[in-house]
Amino acid sequence: MVNVTANLIKVKDIKNDALIMEDGSLRAILAVPGINFSLLSEEERNAIVGLFKELLDGIDFNLQILVVSRFAHIESYINFLKERLEEETEPLVKLQLEEYINFIESYVEAHKIMKKLFYIVIPYEGQVIEIRKLGSKKKVKEEEFYQKLEQLETRVIYITEKLATIGLQPIRLNNTELLQLLYEMYNPNLRWGLAPIKLFEEIISAFEDED
Numbered sequence: 001m002v003n004v005t006a007n008l009i010k011v012k013d014i015k016n017d018a019l020i021m022e023d024g025s026l027r028a029i030l031a032v033p034g035i036n037f038s039l040l041s042e043e044e045r046n047a048i049v050g051l052f053k054e055l056l057d058g059i060d061f062n063l064q065i066l067v068v069s070r071f072a073h074i075e076s077y078i079n080f081l082k083e084r085l086e087e088e089t090e091p092l093v094k095l096q097l098e099e100y101i102n103f104i105e106s107y108v109e110a111h112k113i114m115k116k117l118f119y120i121v122i123p124y125e126g127q128v129i130e131i132r133k134l135g136s137k138k139k140v141k142e143e144e145f146y147q148k149l150e151q152l153e154t155r156v157i158y159i160t161e162k163l164a165t166i167g168l169q170p171i172r173l174n175n176t177e178l179l180q181l182l183y184e185m186y187n188p189n190l191r192w193g194l195a196p197i198k199l200f201e202e203i204i205s206a207f208e209d210e211d
Contacts, residue, residue, distance in 0.1 A: 064121035
């Protein structure tokens with residue numbers, strides 16, 4: 001029996017900028033800009049490697065580094081250039097813009113430029129202390145969730161601060177961006193960045209209203 005894609009995704013919910021897995025563990029995801037290592041001096045390379053080693057030595061949990069390669073999406077940039085071309089009145093500048101647009105379009109078509117995106121997945125899989133009190137099971141589960149979330153936030157802050165010492169400024173993915181990442185990961189034929197963001201925002205909003 002062939003499983004549908006939904007059965008292969010172990011994410012149960014998305015809440016408070018975290019993925020809630022089927023086993024109750026949490027995941028936060030940081031988008032991290034890349035570094036062109038080959039352009040750095042040997043001294044700079046050694047410094048970065050040393051700082052990254054320090055980051056790894058300072059953690060007692062697993063990290064997942066996710067690297068995604070997709071065709072570059074430059075349609076929005078091309079559209080911007082074409083709008084600029086329509087507004088331009090200087091003949092020489094207009095000609096240069098036309099040549100530049102033609103060059104970019106033909107180059108991308110011929111070379112199929114790829115872009116790489118880097119993510120760090122930070123987990124929290126530990127169990128919280130069992131809560132024994134009168135009240136609904138839902139309330140107890142909510143308190144457990146927020147205790148786990150607090151531990152996850154501590155890890156996120158640590159990783160973010162350590163990456164900053166390397167010169168990287170990671171961005172924490174919010175609910176909508178997490179949903180977008182899952183959608184694009186399971187739709188590899190889609191050009192990265194073309195996912196229906198408005199739809200994701202509506203889905204997240206609908207789930208929040210139910211809570």
